[in-house]
Amino acid sequence: MVKYSFIVPAYNEQEALPLFFERTMPLWEGLDGDFEVIIVNDGSQDKTQEILNEYCQKDSRIKGVIFSRNFGQQSALLCGLQYASGKAVIAMDADLQDPPEVTLQLIEKWKEGYEIVHARHRKRAGETVFKRLTAFLYYRTLKGMTGLNMPLDCGDFKLFDRKAVDVILSLNEHTRLLRAQTAWIGFKQTVIEFDRPERAAGETKYTLKRMLNLAKNGIVPNTNKLLDFPLFLGMALCFLSLVGFAVFTVLAALGTDYGGLTAWLFPSIGFAVGLISLNTGLQNLYLAEIYKEIRNRPHFIVSELYNLEKDEK
Ligand code: UDP
Ligand code: MG
Secondary structure, three states: OOOEEEEEEEOOOOOHHHHHHHHHHHHHHOOOOOEEEEEEEOOOOOOHHHHHHHHHHHOOOEEEEEEOOOOOHHHHHHHHHHHOOOOEEEEOOOOOOOOHHHHHHHHHHHHOOOOEEEEEEEEEOOOOHHHHHHHHHHHHHHHHHHOOOOOOOEEEEEEEEHHHHHHHHHOOOOOOOHHHHHHHHOOOEEEEEEEEOOOOOOOOOOOHHHHHHHHHHHHHHHOOHHHHHHHHHHHHHHHHHHHHHHHHHHHHHHOOOOOOOHHHHHHHHHHHHHHHHHHHHHHHHHHHHHHHHHHOOOOOOEEEEEOOOHHHO
């Protein structure tokens, strides 16, 4: 068993990957134990796989898992956790936005006895106001809605003790958001802070669609609160209708011309239909979730392995 495993999802990171190895390998040579770097190539269409293969041939501490297609960062992280054999496992991005030097701080905290160490973004450089705002809202909404005790502004840049890794791997749910699972499992956790630099090279892989998906996958499987929505809505509507009836009754009694009920008919119908479909839509989110769990498809499909054996998983 190696002491440290670094797990790194990589999707179209041909420019960043060489820079990543250049910065990390000399740094990690200085660690007080042996280490492995597991790069999970998440169906890249560029030269990521070829570049990774070259590095793996030169250095057996660098390991590669090649997905058959793009399964997403969360699946790549799960795969990394499965293949990692370290006593401490550190998840980080390939684009150097998770500074390699910070991994040493994570490790220091682990040595102090913490089983999960989060790295919080103090500042985020080179990112659009939109990205920063959506990230800000995302972490707060996720925490608020799930009620999970998760540190704010921490992505997936974290250290996990072997104990925590084994528990996370034992969780059965299909839709996995590592940061939510991490909060849920407990253990001794702490947070360190860092300034998030710009990407070393290439472009962000998170389009608005992917970000929305990430938000949904954090909220829906982790809370049933959305199912309460129709109840509160129904109560509110009943209350408002009663007020409306009361107002109309008073106006009618006073003989005031209030436009008549017909004028309100069309918006009322539209509103009612909108609400019904909204309710159905919300329930469908959960139905889709149940369906996905029942189907129980694999999270990813591996097509090739470099410096790794199939049963190392
Ligand atoms: N990534 C991945 N699969 C995807 C999208 C992203 O493995 O489908 C990887 C990507 O290569 C990077 C990390 O996940 O190492 C974070 O992605 P990115 O830097 O694009 O996100 P951002 O930092 O902009 O939020
Ligand atoms: Mg990035």
